[in-house]
Amino acid sequence: MQLYPLFADLSGRPVLVVGGGDVAARKASMLLRAGATVTVGAPVLGPELRELVQQGRVAYRDGAYQPGWQDGTWLVVAATRSRPLNSRIAADGHARQRLVNVVDDPALSSFQVPAVIDRSPLLVAISSSGVAPVLARRLRERIESLIDPALGSLLQLAQRYRARIRARYADLGTRRRFYDWLHDGPVNASLRASQPLHAEQQLVAALARHDESKPQGSVALVGAGPGDPGLLTLHALRALNEADVILHDELISPQVLDLARRDAVQIAVGKRGGGTHTPQETIHALLLEHAQAGRRVVRLKGGDPFVFGRGGEELAFLREHGIACEVVPGITAALACAAYSGVPLTHRDHAQSVRLVTAHCQQSLDTLDWADLARERQTLAVYMGVAKLEEITRQLVAHGRSASTPFALVENGSLPTQRTLVGTLGELPALATRHAVRAPALLILGEVAAQAESSHWYGELLGAVAAKAPALANAA
Template sequence: MPLYPLFADLRDRHVLVLGGGDVASRRVAMLLKAGARITVGARLLTPELREWAKQGRITWQAGSYEAEWLERAWLVIAATRSRPLNTRIAADAHARQRLVNVVNDRSLSSFQVPALIDRSPLLVAITSAGAAPMLARRLRERIEGLLDPTRGSLLQFALRYRARLRARRRDPAADRRFYAWRRDVPAHVSSLISPSAQAKKQLAVALTDRREKQASGSVILVGAGPGDPGLLTLHALRALNEADVILHDALISEPILDLARHDAERIAVGKRGGAMHTPQASIHALMLQHARQGKRVVRLKGGDPFVFGRGGEELEFLREHGIHYEVVPGITAALACAAYSGVPLTHRDHAQSVRLVTAHCQLSLDTLDWSDLARERQTLAIYMGVSQLDELARQLLAHGRSADTPFALIESGSLPQQRTLTGALQALPVLAARHDIRAPALIILGEVAAQASVSHWYGELLGEPQGKFTLPRPLADAA
């Protein structure tokens, strides 16, 4: 049977909660926020309920349930541990035309208590009509991440000035444009959403400004991480759900794109050797074109925008052209690939530093200080180096790096098809060719890389244990 959605104003209205346990306590806590006048009927109360009764926040009707308790109630919640008693309460409530909820028993209930997202005065309620409460709670968790806590603060300000806004804005279309322009206030001027008097004054001026604002676009550089959608940040997910246009790299996985707003325009601007290639100048032009059209543009980049992602160049371009921008960092490949392969990038006994290096072409290799990179007791995380493995190994060995230095070569890190190849530096090119390792792949080189052989936990492990890495000492010994 379908349910009719309803948000009830319970301020100063009598609500009867039957039962004095933990479930009743949780229901009472929600009702107190709604300003209800609550009577709890039970022989015993939890310490929390007892304290609220002592403070006068609720009324305790001690003893066994009597039908007369229902007479003043607008709403009834049955949270006892006895189904026969709950059945009796429900029957008495129905006979008196009271709305009743029997916790975890939809057949006896005339209303359901939904899973709630509270950004007061914004409330989002989710119900499965009692069929699958766990599903409703999971959906609440997903949606909650999309609603920044500052949304509630913004709405409270808007509510305070709503009458003045309506008086100044006779045209409903202009009113809609005003609020559409303000929809991004939490993201763009979150510094204004604070308890300070100055911040409140500034936001009040913005909300009551007579002048219509020309819709202005913006660009958000978003790091999508290495590919696993579970590694997206909440800010990244929110940006995807607010985007009008998404300019995405070739390595962005479909599951991540599936999380974006369904009607957003998606434009592939990938850069892959030997395949699709979008010049950086074209990416700049696309960002500028759509932002000047008043659109919210997400520049979606694999990993982190500022780690070999040319995010700095794109920010310079946007700044030069007066386009508002933000940056949402992502989990870079070195961190993700190491974690998904069980490799600690630093270790107090083996590596006190980490070097992030790119090796996608001969030109980039020629700029590296190989003597410095060949030092021991440091970890090298080498991006885009699959096509240069022979030269990488040759240079490191020639500059003094030990031939038996362990490596972990991680292909498609964090994705279901992840493969981790382990071995010694001297065999790196041969082993990679034997197992047909292909981009995208990241190389971790150093004593810590041997840990992949014993701590690897995700995807397929290839190769044999190598190197001199020893497991950390037990805590008792370390002390």
Template sequence: MGLYPLFADLTGLPVLVVGGGHVAERKTAMLLSAGARVRVGAPALTPALLQQAEEGRIDHLAGSFQPAWLDDVWLVIAATDDHELNAEVAANAEQRRILANVVDAPALSRFQVPALVDRTPLTVAISTGGAAPVIARRVRETLETDLDHALGPLTALAQKYRTRITQRWPDMAERRAFYDWLHDGPVMALLRHAKPDEAEHVLLDALNAPASPSTKGSVLLVGAGPGDPGLLTLHALRALNRADVILHDSLVSEAVLTLARRDAERIDVGKRCGGRHTQQEQIHQLLLEQAQAGRVVVRLKGGDPFVFGRGGEEMAFLRQHGIPYEIVPGVTAAVACAAYAGIPLTHRDHARTVHLLTGHGKESMDAMDWPALAQDHQTMAVYMGVARLEEFTQRLLEHGRRPDTPFAIIENGTLPQQRVISGLLHELPARAKEHAIHPPALLVIGEVAALTHDHAWFGRLG
């Protein structure tokens, strides 16, 4: 194992940091957060350390290192840029049997300061024994994405009621099952929703109930973004790792689905053949059945659930049937695809407003305010409009939109096969036909669309 892992309680104990530079400043901040009484020994201090000394938060030992600085301290960190001085500090600490760490010198150190993932009171420490701190940092970055921030308050709540939990479930297997429920059930969900009082009430109800709490399923309505897995939010990634079953649209990329739990069941509920209402009802029933079976269900939608994703209907259905749910927003296609094509949806010189529209279905087309949409200096981002490009163009021109208004069609936006076709409004249908544009594709109309010529940075221009 090499090093013996240890979490030290330094509350109220004197510790010494030798050095007054920026490295010493970082080490001091960490020790202060652990409750230690920090002494910083150095001829001069950084402005931040000097302010802490003036405020009485640290003690400044001015001047060059003296062995007497080590009197009654519990550990010492040597953080100067003088190798000989650091070695002297370590040697004096060794004689007094005081644990010492010398920054960037593992051979001189009796302990290493690990990389931390802080979910107080839960703390995860990562160490390579000083061999490769950068690798420890990369591992920490991975854990930061995996570990839910609600784990901190959950651990604090479990700590608060630990004695009562042990008394309520003296059998270890039953107690373990309760902690699983605590982590996977409504308590954790409420903490994730920033509702600590409600979470505590649910925990107390479980402690006072005659039987163990039953596992109840839940649904997460999750936005998968437009396709590039790098655009997933941390909440979306964590949801995929919690899922027992995933109901996903056909537009959700395989690259995103591979990030899910390996044993999660996948159900493709993509709406083909026009997205009939009966298909949406089938999705509702699947959500209900899977949640009532006690499973964690992720309803994974391309883009954002609440932007032409019918997430509002599914949310209302779940609430009507008493199914707990969470909403995880996603990066919607208009924002992401336009950005990947080098098109700002708003621009001080070209676009004052943005309209998010759907060209899916005649009802959507008839409901649009065409005179308003025909005004200059605004951007239209049209979802699901490939099949109605000719009608869309005709209506805009009929209501006065300038024929030379720029457009851009972004096909397979954010994916490796992305391509952008651009031109002027009057030639839109012909250009789309010439290049055989197919869904998924986002249409952007407005002065900003012309910027793709100079600013496109991803994929290819048609």
């Protein structure tokens, strides 16, 4: 082990930063966050450090570096642009037995500043011993995505009640089980929902109970986005890594499921038109069964749970049965398919509104206000409409939408197999049949869809533009 890991308490202790530029400002700000008494020395200060001095948060030594600046300090940071000067500062510090950090120069340093994940009072520090600081930062980004932002608040709450928890649960094994419940149960869920008072009330109520009842489970309704695992939110990734049970839609990509906790039970509750179908009542029963057994359950849905995902029904059902819930939004198909095809859903010149429409069955089509949907200067994003393209085209044209209106039909949006079919509304059913477009696919209809012809950047482009490409090449 080349370095000895150390977390230093600098609260109220004097620290010297030599340098007046941006790097020195970053170092001074981080030291201030740790409670240090910071002095900065330099002939000239940049705007950030000048502001800190004017605010009285940092003391200032004006002029060229002097060895005496280090007297009485606990540690020293050299952040000048001159390596000879940094070498002098380091040598003076080592002679005085100071801890010295020379920015980006491990050979001159007696301590190094790690990449830090701050969930105070929890701190995670990552060091590459100065060999690869970029790698350390990249690892920090990965680990930070797995650490719940609410964890700091939970630790502060647990710290305040530590004595009462120890008195209530004298047995070490029972106490550990209580802390597991504290981290995994409704207290942490309330903190994630920005309800600290409710979280504390739940903790107090648990300490007041005299039974050792089975811990309560919880459910997270999580949006998995359109399929590309890179589009998962940090909250979704955290939920997948904490889940005991995952109930997932059929269209969730294997790459997304691979990010889940390895020992989590995965249950497919597929819903696909014309194929397998799990009744909603069965899904409700499974959610309730596993949550009541004390498990952390993730209901993983394609896109966003609250956009044609029946997430509202599941949330209401769970609330009726007293199950702790949270909702993690996902990137819905309309946003992802449009972005991956270069189509802006709104545009100053062409569309001032967007309509999200579902067309998965005849009943849903019969309830639509076709005259309103046929209006110009709006964008239609039609979900689950591949099997109903002829009916959609017929109704829109019959109610006044021009047959020359551009469309973009995006199959497998955001996945490596994405295909974008472009053309005009009158051609839509025939083109979709010719290119054998299959679900899942999202239809974008409106003037903005024409931009796919010039701005398309991901996957294969099909339709009139693609057909013209060989002719243009021959003409050239």
